[in-house]
Amino acid sequence: MLLIPCPNxxxxxxxxxxxxxxxxxxxxxxxxxxxxxxWSRYLFYRENPKGIFVERWVHSTGCRQWFNMLRDTVSYDIxxxxxxxxxxxxxxxxxxxxxxxxxxxxxxxxPLSPSTAPEGATK
Amino acid sequence: MSTQHLPEHPxxxxxxxxxxxxxxxxxxxxxxxxxxxxYFLAKNHGMTNIAVLEKGWLAGxxxxxxxxxxxxxxxxxxxxxxxxxxxxxxxxxxxxxxxxFLFSQRGVMNLAHTLGxxxxxxxxxxxxxxxxxxxxxxxxxxxxELCPILNIRDNIRYPVxxxxxxxxxxxAKHDHVAWAFARKCDEMGVDIIQNCEVTGFLKDGERVxxxxxxxxxxxxxxxxxxxxxxxxxxxxMAGFQLPIQxxxxxxxxxxxxxxxxxxxxxxxxxxxxxxxxHKGELVMGAGVDSYNGYGQRGSFHVIEQQMAAAVELFPIFxxxxxxxxxxxxxxxxxxxxxxxxxxxxxxxxxxxGWGTGGFKGTPAAGMTFAHTVATGAPHKLNQPFSLERFxxxxxxxxxxxxxxxx
Amino acid sequence: xxxxxxxxxxxxxxxxxxxxxxxxxxxxxxEAFQAGSLAxxxxxxxxxxxTMVGVRADAGSxxxxxxxxxxxxxxxxxxxxxxxGDVSVLWLGxxxxxxxxxxxxxxxxxxxLIPALRDALGGDAGQVVDLSANRTTFELTGPRARAVLEKGCSLDxxxxxxxxxxxxxxEIANIPAVLWKTGGETFRVFPRASFAEFLGRWxxxxxREYASPEVP
Numbered sequence: 001m002l003l004i005p006c007p008n009x010x011x012x013x014x015x016x017x018x019x020x021x022x023x024x025x026x027x028x029x030x031x032x033x034x035x036x037x038x039w040s041r042y043l044f045y046r047e048n049p050k051g052i053f054v055e056r057w058v059h060s061t062g063c064r065q066w067f068n069m070l071r072d073t074v075s076y077d078i079x080x081x082x083x084x085x086x087x088x089x090x091x092x093x094x095x096x097x098x099x100x101x102x103x104x105x106x107x108x109x110x111p112l113s114p115s116t117a118p119e120g121a122t123k
Numbered sequence: 124m125s126t127q128h129l130p131e132h133p134x135x136x137x138x139x140x141x142x143x144x145x146x147x148x149x150x151x152x153x154x155x156x157x158x159x160x161x162y163f164l165a166k167n168h169g170m171t172n173i174a175v176l177e178k179g180w181l182a183g184x185x186x187x188x189x190x191x192x193x194x195x196x197x198x199x200x201x202x203x204x205x206x207x208x209x210x211x212x213x214x215x216x217x218x219x220x221x222x223x224f225l226f227s228q229r230g231v232m233n234l235a236h237t238l239g240x241x242x243x244x245x246x247x248x249x250x251x252x253x254x255x256x257x258x259x260x261x262x263x264x265x266x267x268e269l270c271p272i273l274n275i276r277d278n279i280r281y282p283v284x285x286x287x288x289x290x291x292x293x294x295a296k297h298d299h300v301a302w303a304f305a306r307k308c309d310e311m312g313v314d315i316i317q318n319c320e321v322t323g324f325l326k327d328g329e330r331v332x333x334x335x336x337x338x339x340x341x342x343x344x345x346x347x348x349x350x351x352x353x354x355x356x357x358x359x360m361a362g363f364q365l366p367i368q369x370x371x372x373x374x375x376x377x378x379x380x381x382x383x384x385x386x387x388x389x390x391x392x393x394x395x396x397x398x399x400x401h402k403g404e405l406v407m408g409a410g411v412d413s414y415n416g417y418g419q420r421g422s423f424h425v426i427e428q429q430m431a432a433a434v435e436l437f438p439i440f441x442x443x444x445x446x447x448x449x450x451x452x453x454x455x456x457x458x459x460x461x462x463x464x465x466x467x468x469x470x471x472x473x474x475x476g477w478g479t480g481g482f483k484g485t486p487a488a489g490m491t492f493a494h495t496v497a498t499g500a501p502h503k504l505n506q507p508f509s510l511e512r513f514x515x516x517x518x519x520x521x522x523x524x525x526x527x528x529x
Numbered sequence: 530x531x532x533x534x535x536x537x538x539x540x541x542x543x544x545x546x547x548x549x550x551x552x553x554x555x556x557x558x559x560e561a562f563q564a565g566s567l568a569x570x571x572x573x574x575x576x577x578x579x580t581m582v583g584v585r586a587d588a589g590s591x592x593x594x595x596x597x598x599x600x601x602x603x604x605x606x607x608x609x610x611x612x613x614g615d616v617s618v619l620w621l622g623x624x625x626x627x628x629x630x631x632x633x634x635x636x637x638x639x640x641x642l643i644p645a646l647r648d649a650l651g652g653d654a655g656q657v658v659d660l661s662a663n664r665t666t667f668e669l670t671g672p673r674a675r676a677v678l679e680k681g682c683s684l685d686x687x688x689x690x691x692x693x694x695x696x697x698x699x700e701i702a703n704i705p706a707v708l709w710k711t712g713g714e715t716f717r718v719f720p721r722a723s724f725a726e727f728l729g730r731w732x733x734x735x736x737r738e739y740a741s742p743e744v745p
Contacts, residue, residue, distance in 0.1 A: 008606070008623055009607040009697070009698075012684075012699070013424075014424070015424050015703070016699065016700055018413070019414045036514045036515070040513045040514040043457075043513070044366040044456075044513045045365075046366075048365075048368050048415060050355075053415055055414070055415070060705075061699060061700050062622075062697075062698050062699065063607065063621065063623065064625070065623060071414075073415050073416050073418070074416075074417045075418070
């Protein structure tokens, strides 16, 4: 079970979220100019790393906002959350000590308690 | 319910040889598919100077973690052909391998819970019959007759509105299947090398010429990848990409019970599939977790939902205790069909993407993949399951006939 | 019960008739709620027909300032509830809010809240949508109310974390719901109308153990 640190709402159960797959996959600028191979890469091919993965999540039953997350696909350790439209943080942090709860990275705007109004909660 | 005794466990079934410096072919992955491939390479193509490399212990990945269901009631011609060929092989393999791995053709039911399910299921029964696959449509009363413990009352959230039924389908003892293949492979001279992790590939231009392993470098003319869950990792080592995402898939067993469940019941809609194993434990599987994962474990809410669905369908399970739960890593593709064929790397072949349904396909995967590795070209049964289909658009969409959504 | 929500003697004008005709999503559970409630332990009731308005406006925008003037403020972040008098504004997202007001604030009953919000937004980017029929309201109150909710809600509901006067959009009993703590031992739960019967029965079931004497 993942405890996901929503940038707006703080740590919430995984069941409140939906997964959006790999982040930072731009729609091709000129789809009509792509070869079949290039188009297939956009449609069907995504990274599938064993380790740090950059992915999108949406807090479906909370604030209904999308955000990006760096997560280790082996340890399931969450290393950072950051807003949509922001580039991937340069270097992932070293894995946090296993405390049984999700950790947040430097790029995170995550509050630690749901009762505190988070910085960045209002645009 | 079988009252057979399990076969006596012999002292050993295969040697544990040191890897040689060179083989005619190397199969990466010592699970069901890898062993079956090696078996058919030796038997059908006379290739016995080959090795199966397994990074852990033999059949300790998805072969140890699946729910052992075997069926061939897939919608499309291409799928029906390969899965039905697998089923026919399952029917003769105990004799051929001289090992009774308790293939029990107790039938498999796929429940329909909505009008959409009903239409889709009846369509699938028709398609199956046209392809020579045994298939029947059962109304709720017939469902009840075949499986008396099923709740067919209409006061549950997703009432049973009928089911497809494949009488020749069933279950087998997964460990014994692996051991049966391993023993025959070993007899024919195949080296099964455990604790041997592939760490890279040697290439001469675009051609693979060897495998780097945790136990040294092995030269080889051909490489077959059969490492479900880690296919993307191996492909990346070899310098190409696969349209695969790896997800956790979970299953569980109860403690042992008297025989209560005579068949196999699957429900795509409420995401549970149940059979009773030979020893008596109830074996249940769930859907995949939504996120990518290599952790061989999933989220508990998936198990919770699966249990809720099972108890609603089978009220008698309410007092059964969960003995253990576990997870495996499944390769999923966007069309829920496998990839068996050539890769961009010359002399390297891939068998992957079987999603949640690799076990049932084991014999046909082995037979067709062995053909592909030996001849350098696909067998007619696996030709449609090429990597190119993602470029040509000739997808084989089996989301409806796959056991669960993935 | 819906039929008793408006006093029969007051059905003098069209607005009152309008209310008398409404059926609340959990009306069929009203007796069960009464029977399942235990005074001084945990009590459950439906508060039907509260006026609810979905408001969207970017925080800091001029429209947000004008809307805030109508409601008595907009909440700044997750958990916060703003408002004035009997109008409350719950934070749902960075630019999304739920205005909750008494039944009679609805414009069909002559209330002016919704027209005022609509005027405040004007032609600017944003939304003012009447959502009064979208959700119903359950009130769960008593010393055991938290224990009941904890059976199906993964938020930390301990009072040192979950303070009276805060509200969260979350999941209760595996369905989406807004949970608002209005007092020390009083919670309002807003399920969507189609989930009202399910959640009502779920809460009743969760309350059952507290209706019998505690096993020492």
